[in-house]
Amino acid sequence: MTTLLNVKDLRAYYGQVQALHGLSFSLNEGSLTTLLGANGAGKTTTLRAICNMVRSTGGIEFDGKPLNNRSTENIVRFGIAHVPQGRGTFTTMTVEENLQLGAITRKDSAGIVSDIERMYAHFPVLKQRHTQQAGTLSGGEQQMLAVARALMLRPRLMLLDEPSFGLAPLVVRDLFGILGKINREDKVSILVVEQNAQLALELADQAYVIETGRIVMSGNAKDIANNEEIRKSYLGY
Amino acid sequence: MELFTNQVLAGIATGAIYACMALAVVMIYQAIDHLNFAQGEMAMFSTFISWQLMQWGIPYWAAFILTLALSFIAGIAIERILFKPLAKAPVLTNVAGFIALFAIINSSAGLIWDFTIKQYPTPFGSAPFLGSQLISTHQAGMIGVTVLLLLGLYFFFQYTRIGLAMRAAASVPESARLVGINTSWMIALGWGMATAIGSIAGMLIAPVVFLEPNMMGGVLIYGFAAAVLGGLTSPFGAVVGGFLVGIFENLAGTYIPGVGNELKLPIALALIISVLVVKPAGLFGRHIVKRV
Numbered sequence: 001m002t003t004l005l006n007v008k009d010l011r012a013y014y015g016q017v018q019a020l021h022g023l024s025f026s027l028n029e030g031s032l033t034t035l036l037g038a039n040g041a042g043k044t045t046t047l048r049a050i051c052n053m054v055r056s057t058g059g060i061e062f063d064g065k066p067l068n069n070r071s072t073e074n075i076v077r078f079g080i081a082h083v084p085q086g087r088g089t090f091t092t093m094t095v096e097e098n099l100q101l102g103a104i105t106r107k108d109s110a111g112i113v114s115d116i117e118r119m120y121a122h123f124p125v126l127k128q129r130h131t132q133q134a135g136t137l138s139g140g141e142q143q144m145l146a147v148a149r150a151l152m153l154r155p156r157l158m159l160l161d162e163p164s165f166g167l168a169p170l171v172v173r174d175l176f177g178i179l180g181k182i183n184r185e186d187k188v189s190i191l192v193v194e195q196n197a198q199l200a201l202e203l204a205d206q207a208y209v210i211e212t213g214r215i216v217m218s219g220n221a222k223d224i225a226n227n228e229e230i231r232k233s234y235l236g237y
Numbered sequence: 238m239e240l241f242t243n244q245v246l247a248g249i250a251t252g253a254i255y256a257c258m259a260l261a262v263v264m265i266y267q268a269i270d271h272l273n274f275a276q277g278e279m280a281m282f283s284t285f286i287s288w289q290l291m292q293w294g295i296p297y298w299a300a301f302i303l304t305l306a307l308s309f310i311a312g313i314a315i316e317r318i319l320f321k322p323l324a325k326a327p328v329l330t331n332v333a334g335f336i337a338l339f340a341i342i343n344s345s346a347g348l349i350w351d352f353t354i355k356q357y358p359t360p361f362g363s364a365p366f367l368g369s370q371l372i373s374t375h376q377a378g379m380i381g382v383t384v385l386l387l388l389g390l391y392f393f394f395q396y397t398r399i400g401l402a403m404r405a406a407a408s409v410p411e412s413a414r415l416v417g418i419n420t421s422w423m424i425a426l427g428w429g430m431a432t433a434i435g436s437i438a439g440m441l442i443a444p445v446v447f448l449e450p451n452m453m454g455g456v457l458i459y460g461f462a463a464a465v466l467g468g469l470t471s472p473f474g475a476v477v478g479g480f481l482v483g484i485f486e487n488l489a490g491t492y493i494p495g496v497g498n499e500l501k502l503p504i505a506l507a508l509i510i511s512v513l514v515v516k517p518a519g520l521f522g523r524h525i526v527k528r529v
Contacts, residue, residue, distance in 0.1 A: 051415065076417035088412035090405055101405050104398060105417035149416070 004029040004157060004189050005050070010058035012042070012049045012213075019045045020056070021213040027157070027206070032183045032190045034200040034221065036235060037210035043193040044085055046210070047159045051075050051082050062157070077105055081150035085161040087142050091135030095126055098134050098145055102152030112152070119148040122178060140171035147175070151182065158182075160192040164199065172196070176203050197235040201225040209234045243371050244487040250376035251445070251459075252483020253383035257438035258453075258460025259467065259475035260390075261431040266469050267407040268427040269320065271331045275338040276435055277457030279315075281450060282342050283308040283436030284443050285350050288357060297360045301440060305433045312432025316425045346450040357443035379441045386437060387476060390430075394472075403427060455502055459486065462505040466512050468522025477521065482508065 005027040012020040020042045027033045035043050049056040051072050060067045062078050076082075081102070090098050099119055103112045120127035123144045129137060134145060143163055150158050163179070164172040180203055183190050194200035201207055201221045209217035209230070217230055224230055258276060265273045273279075287304035291297065319338065323331050361378030365371075394400040406413040406423035413420050438460075439453060446452045463482040467474025482505060490501050512519060 053411075053414075071419075072414040073417045073419050076415065082415045084412070084415060088409060088415060090409050090412060092408050093404065097401060100398075100401060101413075101416050101418075104402055104405075153416070 001028045001030070003027070004031075004063060005191070006059070006061040007046075007050070008059035008061075010046065010049055010056060010060065012045050012054050012056040014045075014054065019054075019213055020049065022058070023210070023213060023215055025208050025215055025218065027189060027191055029156075030183075030187060030189055031206055032180070032192070032204045033206040033208070034204035035191065035193045035208050035210060036195075036197045036200060038234075038236070039195070040212075041210040042213040043210055044161055045213075047082065047084075047161050047191070047193055050159060051080065076153065079153065079156035080159065081153045081155035081157070082159040083146045083150045083161060083163065085165070087146040089134045089137075089142050089145060091133070093134055094131050095134050095137070095145060096130045098149050099126075099152050102149035103154075105153065111154075115152055115154070119151060122151075122182075123148055140167050140175070143167060143171075143175060144178075147178070147182075151186070151188070155188055157189045157191065160190065162193055162195060164194060164196045172199065179203065197231075198225075239371070240491065241488075244491050245484055246372040247376060248484035248487035249480055250372065250379045250483070251442070251486070252463075252480035253380050254438045254442045254456060254479075255459045255463045255482050256476045256479025257383060257386070257434050257441075258457055259463035259479045260387075260472055261435040261438070262460055262464045263467075263469055263472050263475040264427050264431040264434070266464070267472075268424045269324070269331075271328070271335070272461070272469075273431070274332075274335040274457075275342060276431070276460070277453030278339050278342040278346075279308070279312070279432055280435035280439035280456075281453040282346050283311075283432070284357070284439035284448060284452070285346055287436070287440050288355065288443075288448055289350070291358065297358060301360075304436055304440065308436035309429040309433040312429040313425045315432070316428035320428075321421065321425070343450050350450070352450055355448040357440075357448040359444040363444075375444055382437065382441060386434065390434075390472075399426075458502060459483070459505050462509045465509045465519055468519025471519065471521040474519055474521025478519070 003026050007026065008024050010020050010023045011018060023042065023046060035046060037043050045054060048054045050060055050067065052067070052070060052075060053072055062080065067075055090101060096116065099116050100112065103115065106112055125141055126145060126148060129141070134142065137145060163175055167175065176199060179190060182188050192200060192204065201224060204221040207219065207221040207224045208215050211234065217224065217234060261276050262273055283304055286307060287300045290300035290303055295303070315338065319334055323334050359375040359378065361374040363373045363375050366374045366377040394404060402418045403423045403426060406418050406420040410420045442456060443452065459482050463478035464475045466482060467476065467478025485508065486501050486505065489496050489504050490498060496504065
């Protein structure tokens with residue numbers, strides 16, 4: 001299996017405050033990897049550092065190419081789609097415009113049109129609301145829209161920051177089901193950050209546990225889920 | 238009745254200019270959250286450039302197009318050189334930047350072309366429009382050019398990918414970067430377009446107010462009034478506000494005793510203040526619907 005994303009000794013800073021303390025992990029092509037940890041452990045910062053949205057040092061390689069010192073908008077062009085915390089919806093624009101924006105770096109207009117239809121097939125509720133202002137969608141619908149917007153890039157890697165946040169449990173099940181399907185059928189590698197460890201471990205194949213800016217545990221998602229000690233001490237369930 | 242119609246039509250004609258200025262102000266406000274106090278001076282300078290081109294023997298419409306292009310480039314240059322470095326600076330630093338820009342442009346125009354008032358040509362002539370005494374051909378031309386411009390802008394922002402990208406960059410910059418939009422250049426592009434729109438306003442109003450370095454002072458205040466009236470967050474509101482202010486100004490000058498030409502400007506300022514008191518977001522200022 002080839003390594004798609006390789007992060008080495010990543011340190012990140014918010015002003016003078018260091019948030020990541022030499023974090024290393026990798027993600028295989030085609031895998032669905034999850035990054036677990038408590039509030040403030042550095043999960044979001046890790047994703048933001050990959051997209052150069054926070055000052056960081058260390059090595060980040062995507063498909064063998066270094067991502068350091070590239071601007072956020074350039075990193076997107078490598079095929080990395082980031083669904084940020086809070087979903088990043090363009091609230092004043094329509095649902096369809098949000099999808100078009102996801103594909104704004106692509107040149108193949110025919111492909112974009114057919115991909116929008118594909119998204120409507122994945123998420124029928126978006127089709128019903130395609131002319132509606134995106135800010136009027138419910139939280140769950142906005143999360144669907146955010147995932148669909150990310151997929152419009154035809155990404156090789158999708159970064160998801162707390163997709164379950166603020167959603168009803170049933171909606172979360174739905175969403176995670178779709179993520180699994182996207183990973184298997186569309187061959188999109190996924191790195192998902194979650195506080196809902198139980199659910200994330202069911203979905204993922206690989207898992208890393210972060211504590212105060214360092215990786216403290218890694219391995220097969222099933223093994224971690226079955227290890228009571230890890231579950232109790234790090235994941236809290 | 239004829240006086241009333243006449244005043245409304247004349248109001249629409251000058252309102253078209255206010256609408257352009259308001260739109261230029263709103264475009265920059267949307268992009269960087271600051272009011273461009275120098276918008277009028279930039280428009281004035283562009284108008285001088287077009288005048289200079291015509292002095293050199295270039296025909297009106299060629300000079301018009303050339304001025305648009307030059308203004309667009311100059312707008313981008315001003316953003317890159319002066320305001321991009323100020324992007325993260327406090328509000329007052331930006332205000333100082335705008336005032337500096339105002340003073341620099343105003344003085345340079347005076348230095349290059351001096352402060353004497355100059356005639357500025359109109360391509361439309363000033364005969365009665367379609368034989369009617371109500372409106373002149375130049376006023377009709379002002380309205381016509383503005384309407385064409387507004388339609389063009391509407392299609393640009395609604396139906397082109399770059400227009401979509403510009404709207405996205407103005408509304409949620411972080412998400413815009415995450416879909417691969419170079420937000421910094423979108424801001425520069427906004428400056429270029431706003432400057433070009435301002436230059437159109439300047440070239441259309443110059444035959445009415447005559448060409449001199451302070452020609453846009455009053456016009457910009459009406460433009461601000463229009464932008465505040467319509468809502469600084471709404472380009473559509475700015476345009477409607479422009480026409481309303483133009484009509485209001487003329488009717489007040491005609492019908493309110495004692496107002497006349499001298500007191501028209503304070504009326505615009507009074508309008509700004511009343512709108513801010515009663516409806517701070519303006520008539521069309523967007524109340525953003527958001528569910529969390």
